[in-house]
Amino acid sequence: MNTNLPEKLRLCSLADIPEAGSKGFNLTGRKLFAVKQQGKVYLYHNSCPHIGIPLEWVEDxxxxxxxxxxxxxxxxxxxxxxxxxxxxxxxxxxxxxxxDFSIDAGDIFISPS
Ligand code: FES
Structure with missing residues (x-):
């Protein structure tokens, strides 16, 4: 077992995602995006179920x-x-x-894999 792996990766601060807006991420090769609506955050793989390509043409x-x-x-x-x-x-x-993600002290964390 490799004990050097972090338990979770910091994605960003909650404040980095605009209210009623969205933000894309490329974290260690994983494309993700977050949406914040009424203070709540939703996080998805940035891959459209249609043909498996990223959803956005314009950043964020x-x-x-x-x-x-x-x-x-x-x-x-x-x-x-x-x-x-x-x-x-x-x-x-x-x-x-x-x-899946967790929020700790105003930061969003995801699992490393
Ligand atoms: S709707 Fe076709 S790739 Fe998303």
């Missing part, structure tokens, strides 16, 4: 123009922020993959 832009849905820039799929479920578009009925 993962929401539709109303800010109420996650939108894939490639073919317009719309996802519910709270659940990651696609409700419109070519992958309707499928879901983004959520990422």
């Amino acid at each position: 832009q993962f929401l539709d123009s109303s800010g109420s849905m996650i939108q894939c820039a490639n073919h317009g799929a719309l996802f519910v922020i709270k659940t990651g479920k696609c409700v419109a578009g070519p992958c309707s009925g499928r879901s983004l993959i959520p990422i």
Whole structure:
């Protein structure tokens, strides 16, 4: 067992994600994105269930123009922020993959793998 591995990786500060906004991350080769809505954070793999490519064309832009849905820039799929479920578009009925995280002293942490 390698005891040098960290138990968890710091992703960012809660304050780094704008309220009613989104932010992308590339952490040790893993593409992720976070959305903050009403003070709550949602974290997903940045991979569209349609064809498995990143959702955004513009850095940190993962929401539709109303800010109420996650939108894939490639073919317009719309996802519910709270659940990651696609409700419109070519992958309707499928879901983004959520990422478990913890919050400690205002910072967001994820597992290293
Ligand atoms: S790649 Fe996301 S809708 Fe096609």
